[in-house]
Amino acid sequence: MYGERLVIPPKFQKRTLQQLHIGHPGVEGMRSIARQYVYWSHIDEDIAKLVQTCNECASVAKIDRRTILESWPVPKKPWQRVHLDYAGPMDGWFYLILVYSFSEWPEVIRTRKITTLATVGILRGIFARFEAPETLVTDSGTQFISSPFDTTALKWV
Structure with missing residues (x-):
């Protein structure tokens, strides 16, 4: 045990990751669940790698688009x-x-x-x-x- 979390041996880490990944909760969702129940060193990196290689997660991931915020132009007439x-x-x-x-x-x-x-x-x-x-x-x-x-x-x- 590590605090109240179960320490997962290397032999079972892949299977544990697959269980955490059910429902495709994304990196932060998986980390949140994992921090409640399980532990091993580098678990955060293992979770990130799994999500990055998941096609389903990639298809619904939010695209981080950096845009420049601009005000709307002032209308020149009513009802424009x-x-x-x-x-x-x-x-x-x-x-x-x-x-x-x-x-x-x-x-x-x-x-x-x-x-x-x-x-x-x-x-x-x-x-x-x-x-x-x-x-x-x-x-x-x-x-x-x-x-x-x-x-x-x-x-x-």
Whole structure:
């Protein structure tokens, strides 16, 4: 024993790594599990090597992309760009927050549903009062990237 962890002899380390790797929890997930139950010298390096050579882990790994953050350009006219996102739930309600970039005026609409159809219905009402924007900026939530939303958005243009 090493504290409350079981010291794994070299003969069983590979099998232990395979058990820790069930579900493909990634390097940090495996290390977290291992630190609770098992120990051997260089276990962290062995875990990192296993995850790096796993095709399934590599296919879903986050790509570390370094980007330069830039502010959005200032719009030159109304309805050139609109930003929207959902907030909530708060007391069973969601809030669609739409901000006009030109004036930075917010529109906040309370709703119980955040489905694509509910979102399209809300936006139809707003765009009927004003007009459809040239650019619609979202966080790529599922309701904003679905095929029905794309189809409807093309009609607005």
